[in-house]
Amino acid sequence: MSPSIPPAVVIVPGLRDHVPDHWQTILADKIADARTVPPLTNDRLSCDAQVAALDEVLSDVSGPVVLVAHSAGVMTTVHWARRHRRPVRGALLAAPPDFDTPLPEGYPTLEALTENGWTPAPRTPLPFPSIVAASTNDPLADFDRVAALAGAWGSRLENLGPVGHLNPAAGYGEWPRAEEFIRELGLTSPDTSA
Template identity: 65%
Template sequence: MSSTPQSTVVIVPGLRDHVADHWQTRLAERLAEAGRTVRTVPPLEGERLALDAQVANLAATLASLHGPVLLVAHSAGVITTVHWAARRKAQVRGALLATPPDFETPLPHGYPTPAELARHGWTPVPRGRLPFPSIVAASANDPLCTPDRAAALARGWGSHLVELGAVGHLNPASGHGEWLLAEELIGQLESNAVSLPLGATPAGERG
């Protein structure tokens, strides 16, 4: 009897540089220590807001791999992922989409404006059903996306919505480094055990 090969975990960061205490960084280290194959999409060296370049960067990372992959995206990396999925095909077993930003509503001061995001191709954000299982992990007090907007994105993408509670944008600036629930959700995606209804919150680690 042949067993299903283990997926390569591909980390899709947002528009940030490498951050040592970010949960994606810690997750990649923890999975690698456990013997998993992990790849992280590197940040762009040029214009970070260039969506086409972000999508091409993700596509190049995936093209270097063989076999199924499991995507773990955060923030703008979620929007990069759904734009990529609308254009490309790959052996994707599933995607964990953590705290997607609402790029179609004005963001807080200091973030790109709607006009800047539109000019660089980020909007409109694809709303079609993703061609692979996915989980949207949403925060109750994310400054970049309201719970209602996160739920609407999850419905459009055909994702299961997991409510994390008040975790801000799930980043060090919100007081969150380690996020152990990520591994539980990855396990659900990898085992095809994503059976939670929209709006359900699984038991497990939060924050």
């Protein structure tokens, strides 16, 4: 059965400030009526605050959505899915970081991530279809650990090859495959069970 209501696209960025040349920003400008979870000015590192910000954006959407998360936005999404239920058609989970192991210098410490509720990473199946798009040379996550998370979440794993953290520093800018994944997820019936 084909879904009758096209899903809204909700962009879930990571913890960094708004970056104009990030593929999520470019995507938000291209998709009519796309919504983006705004960056927090207070409690930016708080998992609870990030989850609440996502839920607030979703509360303004009537009908199904496709979530498009990158980096810490992926972790926000999986934490949100453990606590809330809304009509989500699917989720693109791009370049999830491994918050259960120390990150490179300049990123939050493992202790700070734990104190702010990010660890351990949820390892339960998501209640909606999802695609984990992972890099083989992401400085924030080992591919095998991301593959294990994808398996725990019930997500399809897409190996993107050596694309770094899939951000402007790694040369992404526009990322056309995101639109392909979104189209695919938007066609998935919400009644489909894995």
